[in-house]
Amino acid sequence: MVDLNSIKAIAVIGAGTMGREIAQVALMAGFEKVFLYSRSIETITKAKNFIVNGLKKLESKDYFNEGVTPELLMKNLILNRDLEKTVENADFVIESVPENMDLKQEIFKKLGNFAPKHAILATNTSTMSITKIAEASGRADKVIGMHFFTPIIVLRLIEVIKGANTSKETFDIGIAIGEKFPALKGKRYIAKIEKESPGFIVNRLTISTSLYLNWLLDLAMEKGIPIETIDNDVVSYPAIGPFAKWDYFGIDVVCDTRNYFAKELSPEFTPGKTLKTLLKEGKLGKKTGKGIYEWKEGIHMITSNEKANIFNLELYYAIQLNEGCRLLEEGIVSGYKIIDDTMIAGMDMPGPFAAGKRNYKKWTKLLDDFVKRSGLKYLKPCNLMKSGEFINMKK
Secondary structure, three states: OOOOOOOOEEEEEOOOHHHHHHHHHHHHOOOOEEEEEOOOHHHHHHHHHHHHHHHHHHHHOOOOOOOOOHHHHHOOEEEEOOHHHHHOOOOEEEEOOOOOHHHHHHHHHHHHHHOOOOOEEEEOOOOOOHHHHHHOOOOHHHEEEEEEOOOOOOOOEEEEEEOOOOOHHHHHHHHHHHHHOOOOOOOOEEEEEOOOOOOOOHHHHHHHHHHHHHHHHHHHHHHOOOHHHHHHHHOOOOOOOHHHHHHHHOHHHHHHHHHHHHHHOOHHHOOOHHHHHHHHOOOOEOOOOEOOOEEEOOEEOOOOOOOOOOOOHHHHHHHHHHHHHHHHHOOOOOOHHHHHHHHHHHHOOOOOHHHHHHHHHHHHHHHHHHHHHHOOHHHOOOHHHHHOHHHHOOO
16 A cells, blocks of 8 residues: 655646646645646636636535535645746646657656655656656656546546656556546546556557548548548537547647657558648647638537448457557556456547457458558557457456
8 A cells, every 4th residue: 555645745747738637636636735837827827717617616516525615625726837846845746748759858857857856757648658758857767657538537547657767666656646536437547557658558549540540531532521421420410520539639739649659650650641731731620720620619510410431430449459459469468458448447438359359350351451452551460369369368
């Protein structure tokens, strides 16, 4: 059992969408001080308003125990635009800046200089190497990954990841901190990842399917197929389909992530023609009002409920099963139950193994056929999937 009595002050670096949500759950977890940093007055102000509104909404639903109020919790929040002052008294620091390795390393170099020697430094990266980020800090044994899933107050999952030099004590404290953060959907589920890989678990599986989505996007542009009809194959409006999600996250973010995977896993992850064109034209999705879709007042606009009937859900899950089997082959996780549980906790969707145990032969053929059609060799079924031996690797 890890003793967290010495962890009294949490510092969150970056007050954007993720940072402000992390700060809110840290306040709700009962830490004595929560420091929140951004260089921007506007960002800090928006973050404060977001947290106040979030806490008041929970109060209106009788979420808090007697004696706990938003006003009392907000007294523990300290906003700051000076990085050194933000972390100088912190026991645990969570960085939440954009997914850019140079930027993260720059921040961690400063954290290594400014934070107390005992402080643990966590990076909220969704894909990047904890080891490389930690190198800049000068205290790699004190660095972990903590990948949160938004909305953080709702979804149960946090992936906690070791770097090559992370100490066991640091890893265990990070897990205990994560377990202390509340979630509306129930008890926190901490995916304990002791060997890092690009994308860890959830993003490794979901970004592997982006090869299929990128191929569909370029095919649709070439054939004049309305993108909304492919999203309609997957969800019913106003729910957000896979391409609308790309717009929601930001075309620039999607391209950055795919470029990172292109470097780390396969050049086939390089953004396709359509994504590159949107990026070049500054059509980044929701944040600019136009991307794959047009956006008005935060909602993507469609003109039809018709379906293209070309999205193959079984192929989508076959790709995830194959990538999950790769994680098993690489020793990232010891058993497939961890992968399925992680997908449920973080994405509210079933992992690929429950159905994959029954369908791996059919799905292997689906993948082989798609590889021949698309030329995407990365999706070629791995040995563990083809053989079905993953069935014996539950835990």
